[in-house]
Amino acid sequence: MAAYKDLRGYLEALEKAGKLKRIRRAINKDTELHPLVRWQFRGLDEGERFGFLFDRLVGTHGESYNGAVASAVIAPSLEAYAIALNCAATRQAMYDRWAEAFRRPLPPKRVPSGPVKEEIHAGEGLLAHGGLKEFPIPVTTNGWEALPRLSGLCWVSKDPETGEVNVGTYNGVLLGPLESCARVSPRGHMRIHWQKCKGRGVPLQVAAVVGPSPAVVMTSITEIPYGVSELDVAGGLAGEPIEVVRCETVDLDVPATAEIVLEGEIPTDYVLPDPASGEHTGYTFIDRSALAFHIRCITHRKNPIWHDLVDQFPPSESSVMGNINREAHMINFLRGSCGIPQVKDVAFHHCGGSRRLTVIRLQDLGGTRTSNRTVWQALNASLAVSTEWPKIAIAVDDDIDPWDLDSVFWAICFRYQPHRDTHIVQGRGATADQSGGPRTLSLDEQEYPTNRSGLQGNSSILIDATRKWPYTPTSLPTKKYMERAREIWEEEGLPPLKPREPWHGVSWGEWPESYRRHAEMGDRGEFDKIAEEILQQKKKV
Ligand SMILES: Cc1cc2nc3c(=O)[nH]c(=O)nc-3n(C[C@H](O)[C@H](O)[C@H](O)COP(=O)(O)O)c2cc1C
Ligand SMILES: [Mn+2]
Structure with missing residues (x-):
């Protein structure tokens, strides 16, 4: 199937598959939109979920807006995510798609112009349509978050030393017609660009892209090694180069068919308080900081579609995509880099924010039981992919479905002895996990306590829930x-x-x-x- 040229082409495919619902009545973007979208994550089985396209948005004071809002359209469910990836809705097909994109990245292709330039607001005309207030940017976790949230931004920036391009998704909020911010985690790649610009005493030039083709969104949210451009991997995912156009006011290229591009700069001599913001851990965070963003130019398509990407309480689009991407990464690492062919499957779970809980299924090769030391190699090695996750890693036998927690906990109940089959590994990080320490501690201290007299770091638990000797038969008919x-x-x-x-x-x-x-x-x-x-x-x- 041909690659999606833009978000619109993808939404058509989603609608054809019966996985997009259009809401034509007027919806208040600040009080009604997100609660509607969030209901399906709390009230429908995964297979029943769909993306939303809101045609008519209003504000609390009767405001009207240019364009529509597409919310939860990339990954409300695994089936929808497969449509976005343009592959069969099986985990293996999805892992293969990613592996292929990494194996064969395609650099973007510069084109002279594109739909994203249909309207240009710059210079004198920058505020002609109200700046950011032209668009129906929704409030996302109503009742806790106070400001409209720019949830699906793909931030394009360059390493000032090497010129290497990065695209990363970081949330921001609406702080004025030309003001927003970027909530970049300590490991976010744009933060490295920011630090290098800070060292040089110059602001960081950026372009925040709203609603590019799904391939760009999917690479922008994925942890891809620093120095590898997400646009190249997106080309690999799409199977053809991403077409890009020059920005008007910054030295950057952006996808030519995106819905909206916000060009501007991030000052490096100050940061802003990040207003309350919902996190993928399932809690609303406070007391964090965000990088300020001054908008200098806005280009957009006619009747733009504002793209809202749903993160926060799991399950969410973030955990649907995160589970698949981390499974593909971890299985590749354990089998390929660590050389453990006994690893059959790796499952990540929504409840762990697609990071903290993993189940590793081991298979007996040629009927020979996987040795205890191999089980432990896999458990220990799983910790190497990140400073903090998995926090809980469980090894199970081949007959356990690692995605079915009932099956996993059956193994834990009857194949595992806590005192004997557990290792607790200290010296781990705990980004965004409040159990690391109260917020009265400094962030660094919450994420990695350094108390010299006590325990250092946070911890992970490794659980061997495999059978260690012959068992009697399972009590089900043969x-x-x-x-x-x-x-x-x-x-x-x-x-x-x-x-x-x-x-x-x-x-x-x-x-x-x-x-x-x-x-x-x-x-x-x-x-x-x-x-x-x-x-x-x-x-x-
Ligand atoms: C819906 C969604 C929202 C996200 N919001 C943020 C965010 O606000 N801040 C952040 O640092 N990472 C956020 N992430 C995770 C990053 O997008 C991810 O870590 C990505 O790898 C960042 O790009 P980078 O690796 O080039 O820094 C979000 C992911 C998703 C799926
Ligand atoms: Mn990156």
């Missing part, structure tokens, strides 16, 4: 009975089954010959003979 029953089930037209692992019994090595014989006799209906044998074996006590 495969042939369950398969035959499934045929009857389907012939009877009973409701469609969604099999959960394990869905049939398996022998785990502890099944003495006498029991096997009886079970076979039972299969032939020789109950009297079995009973006779049992009655002969009475033991006096």
